[in-house]
Amino acid sequence: MTMADLATLAKVSKITVSRALRDSALVRKEVRDQIHHLARSHGYRLNVAARSLRTRRAHSITAVIEMDPSEERPMSEPLALMIIGGLLQVLTMRGYSLALTTQTQALNSTLHDSDGVILLGQGENDEATGRVSRFNLPMVVWGRIQPASENVVFVGSDNFEGGRLVGEHLVALGRRRILFLGDITHSEVADRFSGLSGAISASGAITRQLACAFSREAGRAAVAAEIERGEPFDAIAACSDLVALGAMDALEAAKIIVPRQVAVAGYDDTARESRLTSVRQDWDRAGRLLADKMLSLLAGERPASEKLPVELIVRGSTQG
Amino acid sequence: MTMADLATLAKVSKITVSRALRDSALVRKEVRDQIHHLARSHGYRLNVAARSLRTRRAHSITAVIEMDPSEERPMSEPLALMIIGGLLQVLTMRGYSLALTTQTQALNSTLHDSDGVILLGQGENDEATGRVSRFNLPMVVWGRIQPASENVVFVGSDNFEGGRLVGEHLVALGRRRILFLGDITHSEVADRFSGLSGAISASGAITRQLACAFSREAGRAAVAAEIERGEPFDAIAACSDLVALGAMDALEAAKIIVPRQVAVAGYDDTARESRLTSVRQDWDRAGRLLADKMLSLLAGERPASEKLPVELIVRGSTQG
DNA sequence: GACTAGTGCGCCCTTATCGTA
DNA sequence: CTACGATAAGGGCGCACTAGT
Numbered sequence: 001m002t003m004a005d006l007a008t009l010a011k012v013s014k015i016t017v018s019r020a021l022r023d024s025a026l027v028r029k030e031v032r033d034q035i036h037h038l039a040r041s042h043g044y045r046l047n048v049a050a051r052s053l054r055t056r057r058a059h060s061i062t063a064v065i066e067m068d069p070s071e072e073r074p075m076s077e078p079l080a081l082m083i084i085g086g087l088l089q090v091l092t093m094r095g096y097s098l099a100l101t102t103q104t105q106a107l108n109s110t111l112h113d114s115d116g117v118i119l120l121g122q123g124e125n126d127e128a129t130g131r132v133s134r135f136n137l138p139m140v141v142w143g144r145i146q147p148a149s150e151n152v153v154f155v156g157s158d159n160f161e162g163g164r165l166v167g168e169h170l171v172a173l174g175r176r177r178i179l180f181l182g183d184i185t186h187s188e189v190a191d192r193f194s195g196l197s198g199a200i201s202a203s204g205a206i207t208r209q210l211a212c213a214f215s216r217e218a219g220r221a222a223v224a225a226e227i228e229r230g231e232p233f234d235a236i237a238a239c240s241d242l243v244a245l246g247a248m249d250a251l252e253a254a255k256i257i258v259p260r261q262v263a264v265a266g267y268d269d270t271a272r273e274s275r276l277t278s279v280r281q282d283w284d285r286a287g288r289l290l291a292d293k294m295l296s297l298l299a300g301e302r303p304a305s306e307k308l309p310v311e312l313i314v315r316g317s318t319q320g
Numbered sequence: 321m322t323m324a325d326l327a328t329l330a331k332v333s334k335i336t337v338s339r340a341l342r343d344s345a346l347v348r349k350e351v352r353d354q355i356h357h358l359a360r361s362h363g364y365r366l367n368v369a370a371r372s373l374r375t376r377r378a379h380s381i382t383a384v385i386e387m388d389p390s391e392e393r394p395m396s397e398p399l400a401l402m403i404i405g406g407l408l409q410v411l412t413m414r415g416y417s418l419a420l421t422t423q424t425q426a427l428n429s430t431l432h433d434s435d436g437v438i439l440l441g442q443g444e445n446d447e448a449t450g451r452v453s454r455f456n457l458p459m460v461v462w463g464r465i466q467p468a469s470e471n472v473v474f475v476g477s478d479n480f481e482g483g484r485l486v487g488e489h490l491v492a493l494g495r496r497r498i499l500f501l502g503d504i505t506h507s508e509v510a511d512r513f514s515g516l517s518g519a520i521s522a523s524g525a526i527t528r529q530l531a532c533a534f535s536r537e538a539g540r541a542a543v544a545a546e547i548e549r550g551e552p553f554d555a556i557a558a559c560s561d562l563v564a565l566g567a568m569d570a571l572e573a574a575k576i577i578v579p580r581q582v583a584v585a586g587y588d589d590t591a592r593e594s595r596l597t598s599v600r601q602d603w604d605r606a607g608r609l610l611a612d613k614m615l616s617l618l619a620g621e622r623p624a625s626e627k628l629p630v631e632l633i634v635r636g637s638t639q640g
Numbered sequence: 641g642a643c644t645a646g647t648g649c650g651c652c653c654t655t656a657t658c659g660t661a
Numbered sequence: 662c663t664a665c666g667a668t669a670a671g672g673g674c675g676c677a678c679t680a681g682t
Contacts, residue, residue, distance in 0.1 A: 003673065012646080014673075014674090026645065049378065050671070054651080055652090055674070081385075081400065100383075273566075324653080372671095
């Protein structure tokens with residue numbers, strides 16, 4: 001069942017069918033309706049390959065996810081899936097399909113065929129952006145906002161503000177010696193740290209940064225070592241909820257009471273079941289925004305990069 | 321840069337280029353090598369749409385994920401992402417791309433164009449399988465093994481065995497009154513319950529099943545209510561780690577000691593950071609197997625459905 | 641002549657089929 | 662039989678054009 005068949009049935013030419021199905025004003029409304037009806041009743045399905053061949057558009061977007069199996073970031077993965085939910089809402093509605101790939105696979109394959117790439121996560125030192133940009137496709141990057149170039153737009157949450165909110169909160173609670181746990185070679189984490197230490201030093205309190213991977217065990221070990229060192233602290237701000245949970249493990253082991261002796265804040269609000277104060281962002285909206293920017297790029301516009309607001313969720317680990 | 325351009329450069333016909341790039345034996349090795357070299361140096365990329373149009377194959381597989389935002393299953397989502405990793409390994413290597421969609425989006429969209437569908441999760445009462453099978457595409461379903469039809473294959477982990485392992489373990493620890501927490505309208509959960517109660521009743525111990533959704537709060541509430549009722553129990557087997565954590569919350573609140581008074585086992589081993597005994601499966605392998613079955617279906621074979629082995633991970637929540 | 645509603649033809653790039661040296 | 666070529670789809674859409682108001 002092709003357009004030609006439909007055309008015969010409707011006693012018009014193929015191009016009229018084509019236009020009718022695309023709701024072109026060049027076709028009278030009655031004819032359009034009739035053709036739509038015929039298409040539906042005969043189970044006609046557009047041949048996507050033929051359209052792509054002709055229009056040189058694949059009507060498909062590739063999302064590149066960070067998924068290095070060697071890295072232990074079990075709690076950060078759902079984030080990718082939540083963004084994908086938002087992407088799908090927008091893209092499917094606009095007739096695009098979403099292809100998925102990992103960074104390593106993307107570099108080997110031809111990136112199949114896509115009209116654009118949505119990069120979820122820049123990786124350490126932002127090297128992922130450079131690698132993928134070589135494909136020379138319109139690209140939208142989730143992560144830290146960078147100077148946009150013609151074909152590249154950045155969307156990210158306001159990590160600086162997130163850090164600042166945490167810092168302000170801890171200072172308001174009277175905390176004076178704050179530990180930050182996180183790997184600041186990750187640019188998003190670096191922003192959180194800047195925001196945090198800005199808010200804190202403004203009040204005269206002090207911050208120490210401890211390098212720490214994205215795992216619960218890393219958080220535990222870092223804090224255990226710090227307790228061992230004996231340098232006092234009364235609050236911890238972690239780069240993720242998982243790290244914060246690890247920190248609380250170490251505190252519990254050392255019989256340090258949370259939040260009375262040490263307040264603990266996480267990030268990303270993935271551990272909503274816990275009593276962790278954290279910073280939340282609207283992942284669904286992030287996904288929808290990424291998709292909107294991509295469609296805008298494809299339409300030949302030059303959309304601006306955009307920062308998404310964040311929200312501090314206060315729970316018992318800091319206040320109680 | 322098309323095949324015709326390459327043909328001119330190599331002073332052969334387009335069809336020879338086509339054959340050479342596919343490593344056909346109909347082209348002399350020297351010619352093949354030369355054409356490969358030319359293609360690489362001129363940055364030639366196959367036009368996927370043209371190939372699809374001609375061969376009537378999209379070289380693309382769609383994975384349908386469960387992602388109903390109303391359902392609160394935050395911990396089960398990473399599982400989908402882990403399976404996807406395995407899918408990508410196999411599919412990209414074999415030249416296929418992976419498209420992603422949700423159940424709701426899949427039903428609205430034309431399922432774009434794909435050679436087959438991989439359904440991740442059958443949903444309650446297996447209704448998802450029926451809905452998607454209407455597209456009449458080769459389909460591989462992750463979930464409970466059902467009678468396979470011509471175009472449909474099932475791959476799932478051995479839930480019965482998983483339940484049995486837990487039951488055997490609890491019985492070996494001397495537990496006699498075991499609570500099962502989970503929604504047995506979910507067919508996978510039902511299998512776990514069967515395996516569990518089989519192992520348990522064989523030893524003369526008894527099982528009680530409590531209906532319970534897939535959330536921590538549901539686990540907590542169910543167990544709190546059971547404590548309230550006063551009916552004694554000395555072990556809990558939950559349908560997921562999240563539910564098990566909720567159960568432990570309720571036990572802790574009632575000052576019941578784990579595992580001395582009540583042993584607790586989860587399922588899926590998503591809470592690896594905790595001290596929860598659980599049942600683990602190899603998600604990566606599951607994804608690779610799903611992809612293999614799909615490619616086999618596409619090759620016109622009739623692969624068999626397959627159960628994947630599971631492994632009991634014993635930790636402090638049952639033994640210690 | 642300007643507009644509306646529609647047509648005919650060719651092209652997009654690859655590969656299957658058949659043919660030939 | 663081996664190695665290659667000419668031709669013809671495959672389905673949809675853009676372009677240039679026309680018949681009828």
